[in-house]
Amino acid sequence: MKDIDALIAMMAKLPGLGPRSARRAVLHMIKKRALLMVPLADTLQHVAATARECVNCGNVGTADLCDICVADKRANGEICVVEDVADLWAMERSGVFKGRYHVLGGTLSALDAVGPDELRIPKLMERVSGEQISEVILALNATIDGQTTAHYIAGELETRGVAVTSLAQGVPIGGELDYLDDGTITAALKARKAL
Secondary structure, eight states, rough: HHHHHHHHHHHHSSTTOOOOHHHHHHHHHHHTTTIIIIHHHHEEEEEEEEOOOOOOTTOESSSSOHHHOOOOOGGGSSEEEEEEHHHHHHHHHHOOOOEEEOOSSSOOOTTTTBOOGGTHHHHHHHHHHHHHHHHHHHHESHHHHHHHHHHHHHHHHTTTEEEOOOOOOOOTOOOOGGSHHHHHHHHHTTTTOOO
């Protein structure tokens, strides 16, 4: 039982899983040992040995350069800057963006002593200079730190001859005003456009 409790404790550390959910998942895996637990253990071991950060953009893959960075058709002059890999994967799920990405690894934060050199901002500037980039899309979260980071990057890119854009913010498709927070309504009102 000690080993099973240790597995439950490890599973409970995963995002979205608490002790109860972890217990249910472990019990399910034990019941389906041959179908789930053994293949999962093999896959975890393989990924632990092969996963690495892309040296160019910061995405996660199994080679020094991720699949997006090596795809010639993605070299269209556009770089979408995101805070972390989860944001990159969310953008990829939409299937809309066809350029390349740059993962910062966080946002600027004076309180946490996170400056540009603690993030991948110098690497972004290097890429803009070396990859014939025409547009940098700032897809950073609409938080104070995200907006501070976006303004800093825009300032750094101001003299480099590239267009700097950001994702639209405001009322989501299907959103009702009554359910939106004040910040979202304010952003939507400021970003209004003619019909």
